[in-house]
Amino acid sequence: MNIEKASIAIYVFSYNRAEYLENCLKSIDTHSYYRDITIIDDVSSDFSTVKLLKKLECGYRVVYSNETSCDHIRYGGLYNNMNWAIGDAQNRKLKRVLFIQDDMQLIRQFGPQEYNDIDHFFRNNRRSVQYYSCFLKSKHRNVDEQSLVPDLSCTAYICNSKFHPGFRFFSDVGVFDIDRFKLNFQYFEGDERDNNLKAINRNLVMGLSMRPFMMWLPFPESHRGKKRSVKHNLIESLGGAGFHPVDxxxxSKINLLEKKLPFAEDFLHSPAIGQCRWWSTEGGLENLLARYGWRHILAKLIRKLERNNLFKSI
Known part of the structure; x- marks a missing residue:
C-alpha cells in the first residue's frame, strides 16, 4: 500500500476539558504520522477551554457543534457530532477516520505500520465497520480471556460472545471505515449500549487491536465544568480523580503486545494514580469501585443502597 494515499483523518471530540484536550493534541502531534486533524467542540462554556480553542484555531481545523447539522438529528451531543464527522469525512472523500476524545491520548506511534494493520483487518473482515485501537481494561479481564480470539488477519481480536458485559462490538472511539459504515451502520444511535446492540443485531464484528496505540486517561474528573453535588465531589476525591496523563x-514492550491480550494495567503507566484493581475511565463512583480496601467496600455499599433507592444515585 502507498502510505501517502492512506486516506485517514483524525477527529478529536472536545467539551470543557482544556487540560485534557491540550494533552490529547500534544500526544497526536508527537506520535501521529497522519496530520489531518479536526477538533469538534460541543460548545464548551469553560473559560480555559474556550480560550484554548481560540488559540488552536490558528493551527487546527476547529468546528463547533452549533455549526454542524445532520438531516435526521438535532445539533450537538457526542453522537450527533460523530454523525456529522462521518458525513464530513464522506464529503471529503476520506477512506477512514480515527475518533478520539479529549480525555484520551496516543501512547505510541500511529504510523504506516499501524495503518497497514488496520487495512489488513478490514480486508479480512467484510462484516466490520470499526477497528478498536485502544488498550483493554482489566475490569473484564476474565471474560475477555474467554471470549476474545485472534481474527484471520492476525492484527486484531474479535469477540465470540454476544453476552459480553462490556462493549465488544462497538465503541465510541477507534478507526471507522467510511464506506462500510454508511453501508452497514448508516448512523450512530444515542448511546454506546444502543450502538453495541445495533452492531450485534446486524452481525457486525469489531476488531480489537493486538497492537493498540491509544488509551483513556485513568481516574478522570467527570464534572466537565458542570456543577456537581458535594457528595459527588467527595466520592471522586476519595477515588483519586484528577488529571492523570499516561507515559x-x-x-521494549511493543513487541510483547502480540503475545497476550493488551490490558492497559499490564503495559501502561500513569505515575500519579496509585494502586488500583483496574483503570477506571468513567469518573464518579466507578473511580471508587476500582480501588482496593475500604474504598472498594464503600463503593459497593453505596451501589447497593442506590439499587434499593436508599441513596441518591451518584
Missing part, C-alpha cells in the same frame, strides 16, 4: 509506551 509513552516503553519500546
Amino acid at each position: 509513552e509506551l516503553e519500546h
Whole structure:
C-alpha cells in the first residue's frame, strides 16, 4: 500500500476539558504520522477551554457543534457530532477516520505500520465497520480471556460472545471505515449500549487491536465544568480523580503486545494514580469501585443502597 494515499483523518471530540484536550493534541502531534486533524467542540462554556480553542484555531481545523447539522438529528451531543464527522469525512472523500476524545491520548506511534494493520483487518473482515485501537481494561479481564480470539488477519481480536458485559462490538472511539459504515451502520444511535446492540443485531464484528496505540486517561474528573453535588465531589476525591496523563509506551514492550491480550494495567503507566484493581475511565463512583480496601467496600455499599433507592444515585 502507498502510505501517502492512506486516506485517514483524525477527529478529536472536545467539551470543557482544556487540560485534557491540550494533552490529547500534544500526544497526536508527537506520535501521529497522519496530520489531518479536526477538533469538534460541543460548545464548551469553560473559560480555559474556550480560550484554548481560540488559540488552536490558528493551527487546527476547529468546528463547533452549533455549526454542524445532520438531516435526521438535532445539533450537538457526542453522537450527533460523530454523525456529522462521518458525513464530513464522506464529503471529503476520506477512506477512514480515527475518533478520539479529549480525555484520551496516543501512547505510541500511529504510523504506516499501524495503518497497514488496520487495512489488513478490514480486508479480512467484510462484516466490520470499526477497528478498536485502544488498550483493554482489566475490569473484564476474565471474560475477555474467554471470549476474545485472534481474527484471520492476525492484527486484531474479535469477540465470540454476544453476552459480553462490556462493549465488544462497538465503541465510541477507534478507526471507522467510511464506506462500510454508511453501508452497514448508516448512523450512530444515542448511546454506546444502543450502538453495541445495533452492531450485534446486524452481525457486525469489531476488531480489537493486538497492537493498540491509544488509551483513556485513568481516574478522570467527570464534572466537565458542570456543577456537581458535594457528595459527588467527595466520592471522586476519595477515588483519586484528577488529571492523570499516561507515559509513552516503553519500546521494549511493543513487541510483547502480540503475545497476550493488551490490558492497559499490564503495559501502561500513569505515575500519579496509585494502586488500583483496574483503570477506571468513567469518573464518579466507578473511580471508587476500582480501588482496593475500604474504598472498594464503600463503593459497593453505596451501589447497593442506590439499587434499593436508599441513596441518591451518584
